[in-house]
Amino acid sequence: MELWDALAGLGTAAREAVLAERCLAASVEGDGTAVSLGLREAALLRSFAGAFGARLRCLDDCPACGSRVAAELSIPDLIAVQEAAPACSGRMDLDGWRISYRLPTGEDLKEAAEASDEETAEQILRSATIRQISHPDGEISASDLPDGVAEALAERIEREDPLAAAEVALSCPDCGETWRCGLDAAALFAARLDAWAKRTLWEVHHLAMRYGWREADILAMAPQRREAYLLMDVP
Ligand SMILES: [Zn+2]
Structure with a gap:
């Protein structure tokens, strides 16, 4: 939540730079700015996996028919490609x-x-x-x-430095078109963090209204416990 606050109000480039910097600081010893672009992507993916799990969902529009197409990627597999280089x-x-x-x-x-x-x-x-x-x-x-x-x-x-310009192979289930789209770990991380933070604030809002609990106490709860309270019938 603190990271989400730090990214608020920043433009796309600045937001992704801050995100990359934080992830590098968490995974690399010394000066993160000297790290290759591929290793920077790997650090972002590692932090993403730590926060949201090892699957990465990539979305793009089919260039032929415009359908929204999704691909599921394994973060450990992506990192392994970089580590083998x-x-x-x-x-x-x-x-x-x-x-x-x-x-x-x-x-x-x-x-x-x-x-x-x-x-x-x-x-x-x-x-x-x-x-x-x-x-x-x-x-x-x-x-x-x-x-x-x-x-x-x-x-x-x-x-x-394979992750520096990694691409994902996509194929459209509606028209059969195949194409490649760039994999931008910082953009995916920022979007996922934003969705998570908004959902979490919605939960805080409803639990605080219902029980009068403090924000810090609600945030300290395990997500499944917050969800269990939210599912309870209100008398
Ligand atoms: Zn298509």
Whole structure:
């Protein structure tokens, strides 16, 4: 409930940043801002599972017929994919290029989000992640990488940090269309937290009206006990 209060009034981006920060603080030692985007998603999913259970429900509209389609995901399975990927840095050798890189972090993403256009944002992200480039022709900066090499590097980073840009495969039961939608753990967490907090406040309101109990005492009760009281007949 305290977390819900902290998120109130914030825009989408700020709300998700606060949520990610809290989840990282709970699961990572040291500075959470240096953690890769995939590990940040894993921390959000872990906290989500701790609060609401290990199943994640993902909703999207069918692009062909507009039907609402849901997919149920297992959070432990998603986290296992991330944990099986290498740590946080690596080296790529391609056509004479040798590039040392690290995986992008939440801090890099924040900087890139402030860029005026998409191309500049991509450049910022690339410069932040490349540590060193060597090529037989001499010194080359991150912004002068040929497109093919830059794409190969982006693909490599995506493979090594799978939850950073995770996608869910969906298929429509009404028309058979299949497509993929992005998995945004922070947005799903924020929506679920909001629904939970509103339901809990509704329970507090009704129990306080009926029995005159204090909010803190009602919140301290196990959810099933609150529900049992709410189901009792009022004389
Ligand atoms: Zn459809």
